[in-house]
Amino acid sequence: MTDTRWLDADEQETWRAFLWTSRLLSEALDRQLQRDSGMPHAYYMILAMLSESPGRALTMTELAAIVHSSPSRLSHAVNRLEEAGWVRRSKDAEDRRTTIAELTDAGFAALEEAAPGHVAEVRRHLFDPLSREQMTEFRRSLHALLASLDPHREAPCAEKRP
Amino acid sequence: MTDTRWLDADEQETWRAFLWTSRLLSEALDRQLQRDSGMPHAYYMILAMLSESPGRALTMTELAAIVHSSPSRLSHAVNRLEEAGWVRRSKDAEDRRTTIAELTDAGFAALEEAAPGHVAEVRRHLFDPLSREQMTEFRRSLHALLASLDPHREAPCAEKRP
DNA sequence: GGGATATGGTTCAGATCTGAACTTTTTTCC
DNA sequence: GGAAAAAAGTTCAGATCTGAACCATATCCC
Numbered sequence: 572m573t574d575t576r577w578l579d580a581d582e583q584e585t586w587r588a589f590l591w592t593s594r595l596l597s598e599a600l601d602r603q604l605q606r607d608s609g610m611p612h613a614y615y616m617i618l619a620m621l622s623e624s625p626g627r628a629l630t631m632t633e634l635a636a637i638v639h640s641s642p643s644r645l646s647h648a649v650n651r652l653e654e655a656g657w658v659r660r661s662k663d664a665e666d667r668r669t670t671i672a673e674l675t676d677a678g679f680a681a682l683e684e685a686a687p688g689h690v691a692e693v694r695r696h697l698f699d700p701l702s703r704e705q706m707t708e709f710r711r712s713l714h715a716l717l718a719s720l721d722p723h724r725e726a727p728c729a730e731k732r733p
Numbered sequence: 734m735t736d737t738r739w740l741d742a743d744e745q746e747t748w749r750a751f752l753w754t755s756r757l758l759s760e761a762l763d764r765q766l767q768r769d770s771g772m773p774h775a776y777y778m779i780l781a782m783l784s785e786s787p788g789r790a791l792t793m794t795e796l797a798a799i800v801h802s803s804p805s806r807l808s809h810a811v812n813r814l815e816e817a818g819w820v821r822r823s824k825d826a827e828d829r830r831t832t833i834a835e836l837t838d839a840g841f842a843a844l845e846e847a848a849p850g851h852v853a854e855v856r857r858h859l860f861d862p863l864s865r866e867q868m869t870e871f872r873r874s875l876h877a878l879l880a881s882l883d884p885h886r887e888a889p890c891a892e893k894r895p
Numbered sequence: 896g897g898g899a900t901a902t903g904g905t906t907c908a909g910a911t912c913t914g915a916a917c918t919t920t921t922t923t924c925c
Numbered sequence: 926g927g928a929a930a931a932a933a934g935t936t937c938a939g940a941t942c943t944g945a946a947c948c949a950t951a952t953c954c955c
Contacts, residue, residue, distance in 0.1 A: 575849040582860055585868055587889065588875040589859065593755035594801060595882035605913095611941080632903060639756060644942055646905055651940090668903045668950045687737040697751065698744055700877040706747055709874045713750040715862040720757035727749065767943095773911080794933060806912055808935055813910090830920045830933045 596696055603692045608685035613638070614648055615689060618657060618682040621674040628673035630663065637727055657681055758858055765854045770847035775800070776810055777851060780819060780844040783836040790835035792825065799889055819843055 578586060600612045608615070620637045621627050629637070635645045649672055652658040657678030663669040674682075701709060717726060740748060762774045770777070782799045783789050791799070797807045811834055814820040819840030825831040836844075863871060879888060 575852055576856065577852060578855070578860075581868070581872070582856075585872040585875070586855055586859060588872055588879060589755075589758075591801065591888040592875045592878050592882065593751075593759070595888070596751075596878070597755070599882060613941085630903080631905095639753065641943070642904060643906085643944075647941070650905095666903085666951070670904065690737055690739060693740070693748055694738065694744075696878065696881050697748060698740075700881045701874060705874050705877065706743070708870055710743070710747040710750055712863060712867050712871045712874075713747070713754045715867065716754050716758070716858065717750060719858050719862045720754065720761060726753040726757070775911085792933080793935095803913070804934060805914075805936085809911070828921070828933085832934060 599696055600689065600692055604685060604689055607688045608681065610681075610685070613640070613644075614652060615682070615685060617645075617648060617652060617672075618674060618678055619686075621658070621672065622679060622682055626673070627679065628671050630669045630671055632669070634672055636725065639726070652678070655681075761858055762851065762854055766847060766851055769850045770843065772843075772847070775802070775806075776814060777844070777847060779807075779810060779814060779834075780836060780840055781848075783820065783834065784841060784844055788835070789841065790833050792831045792833055794831070796834055798887065801888070814840070817843075 597612065604610055604612055604615050610618075616638045617634065620634065621629060624633075631642065631645060631649070634640075634649075635642055638645070640648065649658055649660065653660060655678075657675055659673045659675050661671050661673065663671055698706065717724075759774065766772055766774055766777050772780075778800045779796065779802075782796060783791060786795075793804065793807060793811070796802075796811075797804055800807070802810065811820055811822065815822060817840075819837055821835045821837050823833050823835065825833055860868065879886075
């Protein structure tokens, strides 16, 4: 770090716009979900990812990777979801180290109840303001950023190669 | 909410890419700042915004607006920053309700120490992966999103009208 | 076989964040 | 002038998150 190359005006502006956009969006989603369904966005994601999995179940490690959570955070979150009756833990018979988290029927119902409002909020803030071409170009840029942020491509939003 | 319009494949992909990008970026910044300077990004922002203000001081309300923090969160954060000796609180003589937060010399020094590494991280993850044209287009999209997320334009990254 | 290492998860301690309640001071408005 | 409302912050209680330490099981490799 000999000689810092500071951000010029356009870069500053872009950086702050990105910061504000991501914070405002995640706050809007959290507020909507908390208000209408009594769960933070992180918990919604857990339910959603489980619901898309075969058998509506995943090991804790798989689930942590998909929702990008630390083992610790996920463990706490699943504790709450289990208290709510939305997820059930069980031990794997093959490998007794691993814990399987399974979406309960009540959890699936809660997710179905929450989804429409959540999707509407995402659409309202993320897609309604952008034209289709803008969205495509925007996604291209995000994938370029992901290449740097996630060099091993662990994120479950792999770039589709044409 | 009669009939939900779900996200199509491209929208799903865009939405997940955005989620991952913003989370990975904010984690990368937090990790770098915590490791090299012992502060989370939110605290860095407070120091940075104070340093750019006349007299390196702002009222708590002004500061909360600029860094987009709730009054409560800001109050907690300034407690920590005061314990670290980086910020000093004082009462306004005119309006005895308001508290003024002022960056100390030690706080300014800590900021100067932290800035190069932080800027390098932002540049590395946000600007190196994008061409200049991509960045400009990306910023345009962000401003379109901000129009919906921040209808009263409270964010300090006002769209420049040509 | 059996110790060293790796893997899967949880727990612990502590930091941060959230929303609501509260205190103090100022402004508004008869 | 004085009660009611607003504004500025703080504090309280509780939720969530973080990183490190920890336990249990499984795999590796002589």
